[in-house]
Amino acid sequence: PNLIVTEDYAAMSRIACDIVMGQLAQRPDSVLGLATGGTPVGLYAQLCDRHADLSRTAVFNLDEYYPLSRQHPQSFYQFMKQHVYDSLKPLSWDIPDGEADDIIRECARYETAIRESGGLDLQVLGVGRNGHIGFNEPGTSFASRTRLVSLKQETVEDNARFFENASLVPLQAVTMGIATILEAKSIMLLASGSAKAEALRQLFYGRVSTEVPVTALRLHPNVHVIADRQAAALLS
Numbered sequence: 001p002n003l004i005v006t007e008d009y010a011a012m013s014r015i016a017c018d019i020v021m022g023q024l025a026q027r028p029d030s031v032l033g034l035a036t037g038g039t040p041v042g043l044y045a046q047l048c049d050r051h052a053d054l055s056r057t058a059v060f061n062l063d064e065y066y067p068l069s070r071q072h073p074q075s076f077y078q079f080m081k082q083h084v085y086d087s088l089k090p091l092s093w094d095i096p097d098g099e100a101d102d103i104i105r106e107c108a109r110y111e112t113a114i115r116e117s118g119g120l121d122l123q124v125l126g127v128g129r130n131g132h133i134g135f136n137e138p139g140t141s142f143a144s145r146t147r148l149v150s151l152k153q154e155t156v157e158d159n160a161r162f163f164e165n166a167s168l169v170p171l172q173a174v175t176m177g178i179a180t181i182l183e184a185k186s187i188m189l190l191a192s193g194s195a196k197a198e199a200l201r202q203l204f205y206g207r208v209s210t211e212v213p214v215t216a217l218r219l220h221p222n223v224h225v226i227a228d229r230q231a232a233a234l235l236s
């Protein structure tokens with residue numbers, strides 16, 4: 001992977017925004033894959049400040065909690081509305097339905113929708129401290145596709161900060177699989193803070209292993225990692 005190390009979170013967000021804006025300039029009708037969580041919030045604020053033109057752009061999200069209503073304030077649906085779509089109106093946006101009755105069918109629908117859009121041009125990723133990407137936890141097959149998964153205890157704990165208490169965090173999610181992510185033409189992974197340093201060390205120097213899902217990105221020819229100094233502390 002290509003590595004860009006930045007001084008801090010704000011600089012990471014600015015460079016990430018430059019890359020997304022560059023993609024949109026090159027191809028206004030790009031298909032973007034976006035992530036939620038704390039890491040890309042600065043990127044999304046920059047895209048809004050710079051009035052990114054998404055009017056010809058289709059957006060897909062990596063994942064959504066299950067079961068969780070789209071109206072729930074902590075749903076990734078609401079996250080995307082709040083941080084992106086209240087300001088920027090893409091041509092279309094899609095996210096797995098965390099309250100679908102037939103979840104197998106919903107997962108198949110999502111895969112088909114991505115494929116029929118022409119496929120992801122740029123997928124934005126964060127990384128879990130255990131190396132997860134999307135909600136593909138350690139042990140996930142690199143051949144995995146969009147499906148219902150159970151969250152690891154550490155992921156539930158990490159996400160508890162967004163809920164009133166840990167018992168309210170859904171224990172499952174619908175996530176793009178690792179194969180789905182690897183089919184994106186390019187990938188940009190953002191990492192900020194020392195909690196992500198070990199995951200990045202594994203990405204650059206560890207063995208490619210399903211035990212550390214982020215190492216799957218070594219199998220992809222076009223990955224940019226943008227990390228602040230704390231996240232990059234164990235590199236080089």
Ligand code: F6R
Nearest residue numbers: 035036037038039126127128134
């Ligand atoms: C979010 C997602 C997750 C997060 C990861 C890091 O859509 O799929 O993999 O990217 O859990 O979360 P933060 O950014 O909150 O540290």
